Amino acid sequence: MKNITAAMPSPPPKWVERFARIGLLANGLVYCLVGLLAFMAAFGLRKGSQENADREGVFKFVLEQPFGKVLLLLIALGLAFYSLWRLIQALKDTEQRGENLKGLGRRAGYLFSGVMYGGFAIAAFRLALGSGGSGKGDQRETLAQKVLEQPMGQWLLILIGLGVIGSGLYQIYRGVSNKYKKKVAGSNLKHETEEMMVRAGKAGYVARGIVWGLIGYFFIQAALHFNPSEAGGTGQAFRFLESSFGSILLGAVAVGLICYGAFMFMRAKYQPIKTA
Template identity: 35%
Template sequence: MESITTSIPTILPSPAASLKAWARVGFASIGFVYLVLGVLATMAALGVRGSDTPNQQEVFQTIQHMPLGQVLLWLVAGGLLGYVAWRLAQALLDTERQGAAAKGLAFRGFYVFSGLLYAMLAFYAAKIAWYGRLPREDDASRSALRSVLHHEYGQELLALVGLVVLSAGAIQVYRAWSGKFDTDVQHSPFSYAQRRLVYRMGQVGYSARGVVLLIMGYFCFMAAQHANVNEIRDTEGCFQALEAMSPDVLGIVALGLVIYGVYMFIQARFPILRGL
């Protein structure tokens, strides 16, 4: 009996190992969401969907209509929470060793901001999975932003949100072209040619994601300047802005998001998770 009880701790995974596994599921969930989003946006650019650009709600609707769609939605929601847990570990445990100086705290604050965004996405996916259908659109997010504008410093707060999103977009583009992202995927399983391909995929994917965030941040900032919450644009509004430039521009960014989704699958399979 004693030998059995003493062997249990070695059988059960450690908290760090569990978090690593959960984070990997999170990377795969993000990859799946971006893959679906990119495919729908590519179809819009090609005219397959007419002029309808996809939004967040339609991405989950598409997943819901897949075989075992409800199960997939729950897996996506759970996986996104794994990504949130990893981001919070980066921020609170300082696994990236950013430190407590101003620059380090800024990066750790960004990890928290990123985690909160994906927590909201996980909640939305779980809500659809729970009801088994798309809940009636109540425009709660826009109502919340409208209440922010009614605050004494509402315009300043909304402008700050816009600047944070703009900064997040700029960071994505910077990571893409500085190669900073390349430290998140293992190189040893790949040949030189494969490493170069994965690197280029990361550059394209992060750039496309950065462009979408920059557009979102711009519209949010302008909404604060004009005190008009209706100027805020979600993913669909960003795609519409790109399509107004040219369907080719929309197509390039959409394909970039598809590539980003595939890149996240690669990161899920061969991650580098520091400090865990």
């Protein structure tokens, strides 16, 4: 009996599980707001351009609301929790990806996500505390500029762009193939709840993949033209979608991002959290 008990997995530390769930909620809220602002900009329901519908635009939108500073600090804290959870996934291999090439690749993805969301959290904290925020696209422009200054910098930036496009295509693949359903495997969901998650996740991953693909395309354009200012983010992707394909497609992608946010909410409630 003692050996059987020792072989059983221990429950995850509560603080890590709470961090993960709070982080998923904060991430979901940001995606919902990004999608909402993009939808409103597409159909002229709110003043401001599509470029104001990125994460920085969301932070500023929250700050303008009643008790905005408190709300933004809470969002920043949630994003910091999400970042910490991603770093734990990468460094402790809580998803048991292993140390083969594929496993290390997935863990590197968790690490990149943790660093990226850590940056988002810092930006939100700075804005809430009155330290100001970076200009639109500044982070990506700075990255592009530093890469272009290196030997073979144009080729390196093209590789980065291709990597981001590949990540976007993989997001679309995950949505179409329903691979994201593994996120809630073992949760014993009701059929109606599972179907709702499947529909929200499918739309969300496809929309997210489209945006990522465009951001990768902007990196490649910045490399080809040796112009770091062309390395745009979510807001520029929205503007490109509307100018090239019209408000209907932008509205559809915006709804997809809202669905992704809803999927994050459902993950926060139902996803089993592994921490060891």
